[in-house]
Amino acid sequence: MRFFGRCMKALKSRIPDMRHIRKNRAMTTWSIVFFLFFVEWIIFPESLGAANLQTIFIIAIPLFFATLAQTMVMIVGSIDLSIGALMSLTTCIASYLLVENLALGIATLIVLGAVVGLANGFLVINLKVNPFIATFGMMFALEGAALTIRNYPGGAVPESLLGIVKFQIYSISIYEILILILGAGFFWFFLNKTSSGIHFLATGASRSVAKNCGINVDLVTRKAHLICGLITALFAGLFLTIRFQAGSPLVGEPYLLFSFAASALGATRVSGGDADAGSLLGAVFILTLIENAMNLALIDTKSQWIIEGFLLLVILAAVGSSKKRRSG
C-alpha cells in the first residue's frame, strides 16, 4: 500500500507538467488540424496531391490575414465589422490597378487600408462611437463603394503575383508556407517580445488599469485599428484577389464570419486581452480543411453556408461550455 501511495504521490507531482501541456493551447488546436487532415486523406486520397495542397494554402492565406486583422482589434477590446467589405473593395481596386502598375497598385492598397483603419480609430476614440456601430456603418460605406467601382466580378491579376502561389518544389508551395509562417511568427513576436504587444494585451484586459499604469490606451486602440486596416487591405484583400484572379464586390463578405470563427477557435478572448499566434494559425487551418473537404465532396456553396454556420455554433457552444467548466 505504501508503494501504491508513493506512486500516487509521484504521479501527482507530475500533474503540473501535464497541466502545462493542457494549457498549451496551440497543441490542442494543431492536433485537431492533423486529425482532420488524416480523416480527409482517408476519405479523399487525392487531397494529398500537389494541386489540392496548393488549394489549401490559397484558401488559408486570406483567411489567416483576415483573422489576424480581427484579432488585432479584439486584443484591445474593440471589434471590426468592416474587414469583409474592405477586402471586397480591395479586390475591386486591385483587379484594376495591379495589371496596370504593380507598385502603384500596392501603394494604393496601403493608402486604402491606412485611411480605413485611421477613420475607424478616429470614430471609436475621438468621436466616442461604439466600435460596433462605427465599423458597421463603415462596412456599409465600403460595400457601397465596392459596388460602385465594380458591379460584377471581373479584372485580372499580373502573372508575377500568381507565380507566388503557383511556385512549388516537390509539390510543396514554398512561398505560401513561408508567408503563413512569417505572418504567425511576426504576430507571436509582437505579442510576446515587444512592449507594444504587452500594451495591446493590457489595454484589452482592463482599460482603466492599463491607463493607470501609464499606457496611452487611446493611442493603442487607434494603432490597433490602423494595423487592422493595413493587414486587411494589403494582405487579406491582396491574396483574396490572387486566389480568385479577379475582383468582385461581395467576395469578402463571408470572411467577416470566418474571422470571428477562427479567432474564437484560436483561443482569442473576444472581449480582449488574450491571444495566441500558434492556435490562431491552427484554427485557420481547421476552417480551411473543413471548407476544402466540402469542396472535394462537391457540396454547393449555399449548403456549405448552412454547414459552416452550424459547425460554428456547435464549436462556439463547446468553447463556451469548456470556458465555464474552467472558471466554475
Added chain:
Amino acid sequence: MRNLGSLKQTFTSKTSLVYMVLAIAVTVFYFLNPRSITYLGMTLILQTTGILGIVAIGQTIVLIGGSQGKAIGVDISVGSLIFVTTVIACGLTLYDVPQTVVIILCCLWALMIGSMNGLLVAKGKLHPIIVTFAMFMVLRGLSYTLRYVTPAGDVIRFMGAGRVFGIPVPFLFFLSLMFLFVFIFNRVVFGRRLFAKSSNPLAARLVGVKTEKYTFLSYVICSLLTGIAALCYYGYVGQPTLEYTDMYTFESMAAAILGGTGFGTGEGTVLGTLAGVFFIRFLFNLLHAYGFGDPLRKIVQGAIVITVVVGYSLIAERRRA
C-alpha cells in the same frame, strides 16, 4: 413624483432630442419631396413603417437587455429570419395548412431560433455578435435551399395589407406593441429588472435579479416579434426577396440606435425607436424618390447613422463636462 420617476423610461432628454431630429428631418424631406407627405404617401409609408417598427422594438429590447459581459447585445439574424419565416409560411400555405396553424407554427419557429440565440449567449457566455452572425449564415443558407412562392391566405393578407379606418394593420400592430412595451418597461417587474440588468449587470445580480434569464428572454422576445413582422411582410409582399429582407437587420438596428438606445447602458425607450423608425423610412423613401441606386443608398445610410450617433455622443459628453 412617483409617476414622474416611473415615466423615466418613456421620456428622457434623449427622446425629446430624437423627436427634434425627426421634426427637422421631416420638414427637410417635405421641402425636398412634397409628394411623400400626402395621404396616399403616408399610408404607404405607415405600412412598411409598421413592419420595420415591430422588428425594431425587438431589436431595442436586445440592445437594452441582450448584452453579455462587456460585449454589447445585438441580433444580426433578424433579416434572414424574416426571409426564412416567410418562405416557411409560403410552404405551409402551399400544402393547404389552415392559416391559424400557419401563424402558430411560424411563431413557434421564430421562438425556437430566438431561444437558440438566447441559450448560446446567456448560458454559453458567447459574444452576441458572433452567435447571431452564425445564425444569420445558417438561415441565409436555408433560404437558398428552400424555395416556395405561394400567395398568402386571407388572414395573413389582412395582417400585412389590410386597413382598419384607413390605417394599415401592421402599423396598428406596431402601435399596440409599442404601448404594451411602454407599459412593460415602466410598470411591470420584468421591464424594471431588464433595465436594472442593462445598466449594471453585476449590481442587478447582487440584488437578486436572474440576469441570465433576462438576457435569454430578450433574444426570445426579439425573435418572436421578428416572426410576427415576417407574417405581416408575407401578407404585404406576397413573396419574399432576399435583398429587401436583409436590409431589416441594418434598418432595425439603425432605428433603435437613432432612437437613443444605448448599448447596454440602461438607456433606451420604445418611443425613441418610433422616431427612429420614421426617420429611417422617410430617408429610404426620399433616397428612392431621387433614384439613388442600391450602392449609393448604402453609403448615404451608413454615413447618416454614423453622423447622428456621433452627434449623440458629443452631446452626452458636453452634458457630462
